[in-house]
Amino acid sequence: MKKRASAIDFTTGSIWKLPLLYFLPVLAGGLFQQLYATVDAVILGQFAMAGGLVLSAVCVAAAPLGLRLMSVPNDVYPLALGYVQIYFAGLAVSMVYNICAGILRAVGDSRTPFCILAVSGAANVGLDLLFVAAWGMSAPGAALATVLAQGLSAALALVVLVRRQAAYRLSLGRLRFDRAVLGKIFTIGLPMALQSVLYPISNMTVQAAVNQTGTDNIVAWALCGKLDFLIWLAADSFAAAVATFVAQNYGAGQGERCQKGVRIGLGMTLAVIIFISAILFLWSEPLGHLILNPADAPIAGVTGRLMRLMAPLYFLYVFGEVFAGAIRGQGESLRPMVITLLGTCATRVLWIWLVPHNHQLLAILAVYPVSWAVTSLAFTIYYHLFRDHTKVRT
Structure with missing residues (x-):
């Protein structure tokens, strides 16, 4: 055809x-x-x-x-x-x-x-x-x-x-319903679905802590989410591209091309994320004024301070997303789910429960770069071990 x-x-x-x-x-x-x-x-x-x-x-x-x-x-x-x-x-x-x-x-x-x-x-x-x-x-x-x-x-x-x-x-x-096909879908999809359910729960735990710091901080943090969405969108889109690239080449038995595609995808993602981060670092406050009502203008200052803290650290998120996409592209979804749940979800919940923050916004939000770093480190280590294993198979 x-x-x-x-x-x-x-x-x-x-x-x-x-x-x-x-x-x-x-x-x-x-x-x-x-x-x-x-x-x-x-x-x-x-x-x-x-x-x-x-x-x-x-x-x-x-x-x-x-x-x-x-x-x-x-x-x-x-x-x-x-x-x-x-x-x-x-x-x-x-x-x-x-x-x-x-x-x-x-x-x-x-x-x-x-x-x-x-x-x-x-x-x-x-x-x-x-x-x-x-x-x-x-x-x-x-x-x-x-x-x-x-x-x-x-x-x-x-x-x-x-x-x-x-x-x-x-x-x-x-x-x-096809029992065989449905079984394969559940094998790959159920871990990802479970991750999608538990991931927001960890974020809800963080959000609950943010909500206790006052309405202005709630609005400022929500506004950060309106401004940095390009970070997550770009990283997730490149991860999807890497996953599809790896899936097709892995299925075709082209292991070396898979690895080269992952390296190039990682480099491209980092370049885009660093570029967006620079824009957010420099212009988050003026951009905030475009969304805020003039009466809420002081909140843009809080948003600017938060983004100047977070923007230099967004690159930490990239490694976990790209390597996770590469691993899923080879048909493995259970272990990436476990790594994400432990590195991201568990880290965030434990941070809120165990690390003293005294309702200080910056102390609460520090959990995000910490969880990105932990998850990316885990995926980087696992990918290289996993890649060496699949290299023999292909």
Whole structure:
């Protein structure tokens, strides 16, 4: 069958060029996803600024109990509760899109998910303006706009897979469970799913400690999350590119090309992260003013101080992401999960529980670079041991 032009074959061609062709649409698609949250924050900032920013930090809470356990201040609790109840009602459609996008990216097609996100991102902006700015629905309106936009992206992704003439074409009438395939999916996917569940719990523990330092600090830290999203987006996108590159070449028995691709991917990721970090170090405070209401301008100063602390240390995150992607690309998901849970989740929880911080924001947030360093060191050591093992196999 003729390969579609949108799919990328990583087993031949320039190792430098191919990851970039895959990375750029994934990055751009992630930008549109982040646009959902950023537009929510900007629009809410003009009608409910503090609550809107807090919502981005507590959106993983599924019920009032979760919000109470995180010590969400009473002045923003009603907005947070309304947001998460609507947001979690739409998780099913988000899951449909992510599965469909994962199928497309696995065959090297990162362009189609980007185009879908571009359309749904534009729809989300329009719905935000309608629900929040025009109809005054505040935080619940922002959540509803996001859910409807995610529903649109899920529908478009399904249409693409149903109409695509390829081996992975989706036939809705033939949907059924296959025990053997389902077992393989669980073997690889269950550890990653468990990691995805436990990872936010550790962050909730940190957020709960931040929430006890005052509303201004909550807003400042939430604003940092609006500014440094490019760090996580770029690192995760390059890690996905490395994982796909390794998966295709590992399957083709090209072990040396796998290793070279990982080295090049690591170098490219570091270069991009250092560049973004420099921008955040120099201009985080002016960028903060673009989101904040003028009345909340002093919070931008707190945000600037936090970002000047964090920006020089973001590079520590890179090694763990890239090496984890390389390991998963070879079909190993259990051990990366264990390393992540111990290096990241356990470190953060133990830091909050055991290290005295006396409700000092900087002492609390120091847990992030510490956990990045621990996790990256563990993945670096394990990857080189794992790589030597697979080198014999290939």
